[in-house]
Amino acid sequence: EDQVTQSPEALRLQEGESSSLNCSYTVSGLRGLFWYRQDPGKGPEFLFTLYSAGEEKEKERLKATLTKKESFLHITAPKPEDSATYLCAVPGTASKLTFGTGTRLQVTL
């Protein structure tokens, strides 16, 4: 059974204080890893897909990286508008996704 674990559960940063979120996974043959952002009361918004170890993708202040056992979402010089819950997920059969429980990020001034 696919498993996804995210850490930390919650993270509080000051504006400009860079950090990383972790997503570790156990799957029988990785076929990709997804990162989403979810604002309170809204549906998850797609950020990145990573397909192979060593791959990196960037979007504004976010950079996602992938190894054979985990993925990191690096946040460089965050701003308050980056505050959200970040979810990672791995695909199983029939495009079904197994999600982690997310990391709640709060960025303060």
Add this chain to the structure above:
Amino acid sequence: SQTIHQWPATLVQPVGSPLSLECTVEGTSNPNLYWYRQAAGRGLQLLFYSVGIGQISSEVPQNLSASRPQDRQFILSSKKLLLSDSGFYLCAWSRTGSGTDTQYFGPGTRLTVL
């Protein structure tokens, strides 16, 4: 471009009442469709998925059912709601074919069962 709609946005229902949540997708054809539930402080739990009209797979035995009467319409239903059915319900779609296609989510429906 593709758009996914869900309604209602919020719903408060008494225990034992029926439920019908609707999801529609625009701008694509023959999508895979998904229903998830997100309980407070927990991850997204896949409830149902559909690869075509009338084709529904259930992931979790429960008080809910799903139907796909049209290509881009997905409905989540219950005959009698339980307190434990409260949560945030999300519909998602993906392109058919590859098993690793991105899922795109709707805005969600907040259901409170009293």
